[in-house]
Amino acid sequence: MMGRDLAARIAGGSDAALCFPLTPLQSSRIRSITRPLVECLVNYYRSRDAFDDFRHRRRRAS
Amino acid sequence: MRTRLFPLPFPPEDPSPIPAYFETFAPPAPVTEKLEGDRHADVVIVGGGYTGLSTALHLAERGIHSVVLEARDIGWGESSRAFGQVVPYLKHSPEHLARQLGHEVAERLVDATGRGPDLVFGLIEKYGIECSVVRNGLIFGAHSPAGLKTLHARTRFWQARGAPVDMLDASRTEALTGTRYYHAASLDRRGGTINPLAYVRGLARSAIERGATVCARTPAMRLMRAAGGWRVEALGASVVSPVVVLATNAYTNGEFWPGLGETLIPMRAYQLVSRPLDEPARARILRGGQPLTDTRRLFSGVRRHADGRIHVSADGPVFDMSAEAHVNKVNRRLAMLFPGLGPLEWEYRWTGWVGMTYDLNAHLHELARQ
């Protein structure tokens, strides 16, 4: 999709026809702490998934 | 600039090779050109993955000549390392996108994404790309009551638009996948699977046949303004062009365009492929031919290849430059899904860097105008 969009735009297509809107280049204010933040988030998701599995197995067993 | 206290990894330095497993079924990479001297092109594209090569191919269809520069081999980045699902979804739900982007923009994006598989399978057919296509649909299991609600909502949304998406009850899910783990699942017949490496090579071959110039092992080093547009320098040669496309994704070198790399979080994703299953297991597991994912927060796909091997997306450390997938976790998960399968021997493993963005949306930036 991105390739088709880019080609159409380069060939003179309008911004309004792009599936992906053009966005400004912005660096994130949390860039410097991205690594620990994402690590925490991924660990949180892992534990939520594991907890869901545990509950799922209990529901199935009962 | 790379942060010091908590440095993020730098994928261009990752030497891990293109997946040997996909290589066994992929046609060889097309012969590419060596960049020499000072050339001119209508468009220069930096990055030879799906984005760069599909741009080159679509430009070629319009009679616009492009030069594609790829730092390593064709598809070296994410494109050769993918799980291989062709999906009609984005990370966020249509409602979420409408809140984020406004109704009109979100509608265009959701509609185009829903037709995404048609675009991919259409290109494959049009250009005769041999990439082990299976278009049997995609199965999503509901792993929790909340997941079930999400699947129902998604299915209703797409059914209202006439898309071939259905809910499956537990027995139908078991019949197609061989697992009793899920109470329900959805089957989206728009999607399917491919060999990602073969597909990206096919895009390159098709673009070249239509007149694009593709230069592998040609890292673009510098980009500067020049008479006639921009000059991109690589390996002592250069290309001048009015338009430059940077399609470098997670493998972006931060110094090439200041700030571009900082919009991305490179996160490591792991893939494992087993030895072929024996005949009884093949007859039972994923016999419908669809890949199986579920509604968990972390992606967890399982597919079975034509040679009877199980292929899984594995969890693992997300930022380490050289780390191993959590294989025990994969084995436990497969034991939950397919009790009786027994421990699998993992014959192929590889990793790739996913270019995550801060809002989980794909972004298109206009970096400068002439």
Ligand SMILES: Cc1cc2nc3c(=O)[nH]c(=O)nc-3n(C[C@H](O)[C@H](O)[C@H](O)COP(=O)(O)OP(=O)(O)OC[C@H]3O[C@@H](n4cnc5c(N)ncnc54)[C@H](O)[C@@H]3O)c2cc1C
């Ligand atoms: C393990 C894994 C599983 C995935 N599974 C799926 C899936 O099942 N379905 C799905 O839809 N998506 C999946 N994805 C995501 C999908 O693969 C990517 O969205 C897609 O490949 C991105 O393509 P791209 O062309 O934008 O980037 P890439 O394929 O990463 O290409 C960028 C290229 O730019 C090159 N480059 C960088 N700097 C320079 C330079 N200075 N000069 C020249 N070249 C340069 C790199 O070498 C690289 O080849 C997966 C990704 C991973 C990692």
